[in-house]
Amino acid sequence: MAPRVIQERLAPVLEAAAGNAADVDRAGRFPREAVDALRDSGLCGLTVPEAEGGLGGSPHDLVEVMSSVAAACGSTAMIYLMHVAATMPVAVAPPDGHPGLLREMASGAKLGTLAFSERGSRSHFWAPVSRQAQTNGSVAFSATKSWVTSAGEADIIVSSALVPEGGPIDSDLFAIPRATPGIEPGGPWTGMGLRGNDSRPMSLEVEIPAGWRLGSPGEGFRLMMEAVLPWFNLGNASVSLGLATAAADGAVKHATGSSFQHLGESLADLPTIRAQLARMHIRTDALRSYLHEVAGSLMQPDDRTQLRVLASKAYANDTALEVTDMAMRVCGGAAFSQHLAIDRFFRDARAGHVMAPTADVLYDFYGKAITGRPLF
Template sequence: MSVYEQAQDFARAHILPTSAECDATASFPDEAFRQMAAHGWFALLIPEELGGKGGGLPEHAEACLAFAEANPSAALCYMMHNVALRCALTHGSEAQKRRICKDVLDGKFMALAYSEFGSGTHFYNPQIEAAFGPEGVTINGAKSMVTSAGKASTYMIITRSEEEGKLDNWALPLATPGVSFQSSAWNGLGMRSNISCPMLLDDVKLGFDARIGAAGSGQDQLLGVVSIFFVTGLAAIYSGVCSTLGVLAAQHAKSRTYPDGSALSHIETVQNHLAAIYVRAAAARSLTLEAARAEAEALPKILAARVFSAESAIECGRLAMRVGGGKAYNKALPIERFLRDAYAGQVMAPGVDVLNVWLGKILTDQPIP
C-alpha cells in the first residue's frame, strides 16, 4: 500500500468525521490529531533509526494530499508540523534532534511562527525585536498568523541574527514564559479549523541551545528545507482540495434527479464542468507528486505545482458550485467549505503572485530572496 493509500484510509476513518463540525465551530481537529499521533503520522519524516517512518518529500506530499481530501485545515496543521520537524532534523544539533524526536514520538507536534504583521508575505524579512546577550536572545513583538496556535508544543520562529542582514531560526517551546496567543483574532474565510492567530512575545528569553543550526543560517534553512517542504506541502493540500471538489460535484450530479427521472449528470454542460474539474485535479496531483519526486530542477517544478494547484482549487470550487447550484450555495453540500478553504491557497506566503515572480526569476537565472 502506498503512503497515499494508507493516509487516505486513515483520513476517511479519523479526519473526515469531524471535518464539517471543526469548520463550523472554527475549532482545532483535536481528535484527528490524537489519532495521527497514535497511528505514527507525526513521525512520518523521522528516520527509521530514530524510531520514525523514514519518509521524505514524496511521502510528505502524499500524506498531505490524502489528509486534505478529508479536511484541508487539518492537513495544513499537519503539513506545518512536518516542515518544522524536517527543519529540526536537518539543521538541529544532536541534542535538539533527540529532544524533538522524543517529543514527537510521545505524541507532540510542531508549528511555524514566521509571518508578521509588518513583513506580511515577505516573512524572510522579520521586524520582531531580538536583543542578543551572552546566554541567548530576548524576543519582543508579535507573529501574525500561527497555525495550530496553542496546540503545537514547539514553534519554529525566525528573527534577525546578530550579524547584519542574516536570520536565525529558533525552536520555541509552548510553555516558554512570555508566549501567549490572541485566539479571538481568528475568523478566517476558510481553513477555519487551523485556528491560526497572532502569537505575542513579551520578553521571551531563549538560550542559544534553542537556535536551530549555526548563527545566521536561518535564511539558508528557509530557502532550503522550509521552502521545499512547505511549498510542496501546500501544492499537495490544494491538489487534495481539487480532488474532493470533483468527487462532491460528481456525486451531486448523479444524485440530483428531476421529476421526469433525468439526472443533472445527463446534462452535457454539467458533464463538461465535471470533466474540467477532473482534468485540473488530475493535473495538480500529477504535477505535485512529480515535483516531490524530482531529482533535477526540483525548485521550479515545486513552485509550478504550488501555483497550479492553488489556482486550480479556486477554479474547481467555482465550477463545483455551478454544478451544485442553489443547494451548494445554501451550504447543503460541503462544496462551499472546500471553496472557502481553496481561497487560502493564493494568499498564504509565499503567495501565488510572489511565487510567479520567483519562478520567472529562476527561469532566467536570477536569484530569489
C-alpha cells in the first residue's frame, strides 16, 4: 500500500494514542480515544484483502503501522494486534453462521480479540483443556480463559476448544459475540505494563451454533499455526520494535537536552552515554531490517519462513527488553521518577516476552526445528 495512504489513515490514530497514552497508563483505563480513531481509520482491515472490505496491506505494512502505534501507546497497539490476530483466521475460514463478519471486523464496526490461553494449559495456547460437546447443530463448552485482551470491550471473541473426542491439540476455533449468554469477564485488569489493555480472565459457559466455527471440524490447530501465528508473531514483534524505537529516541532527546550546568555540557557529551545511545539505535535498526526480512519471507515463503516466524517475536521481545533497559539507565533518575515516558516503554515491553508463544518457548521451537525434532 502507498505509504502516503497509510500515513493519512494513521495520523489521527497516532494523535489520539500519543495524546492519551500517559493518562491511559496512569489510570489503567482503556484507550478509548485511540481505539475509536483506529476503528474510524480503516486500519482495522489493514491486512484483509480489498475484495473483503480491507486495505489489502502487506506484512511490511503491518510492521510499519503496528510499530508506529506502539511507539505512541503500547496498550492501543496490543489491542489492535489482538484484533488483527482475530481477524485473520476469520478471513481464511469465514464462519457460515456469521455472514458479513469479516467485513464488519475489517471496517472496525466489530472489534475482535483472541481467547486462546486457558488456566489449565497456561501459555501453551495450542492445547486448550476445555472440550466441546456437540448436539443437533449446536456446540457447548465451558472454558476458563486466563487472559483476554479487550475482555470488556471486544465485540467478537475468537475462542478455542477441543473437539469432542481427540488428542490435546485437536481443537476448533469459534467466533463468538461477546454478548452471548454465559460469557463473563473476570475482575479488573491490573498489570505493570500495557495498563490500558483490559486483559482479563474470562469464563465461557456457552451453547452456540455450530455455524460459528471457523473452517471444518478439527481445523483449529491448523488455523492457529497458519492463519494466526504468522500475523501475531510479526505484529507482536512490531509492537516490541515500536516500544524500543520510542525508548531509543526518547533517550537521545533526554541526553541531548539535559545539561550539567557546572560543566557546561549535556549528558550526550559523555562518551559512555553516546555509546549506549549508539547501541540502542543499532539494535532497533537491525530489528526493523530483520522484521522486514520476515515480512518479505511471508510474502514469498521458502524453507526458512517458518524459522523466521518463530524467531521474529523472540528476537524482537528480547531486543525491546535490552533497549528499554538501556534507556532507563541512560536517562537515570529522570526516567526512574517517571518524568519521561521511558519507564512506560520499559514496563510495556515486558509483556511481549510472556505473551504466548513466549520468547522462551519460541527459542525451544526454533532449536527443535534446526535439530530436526518435531515442534509439538
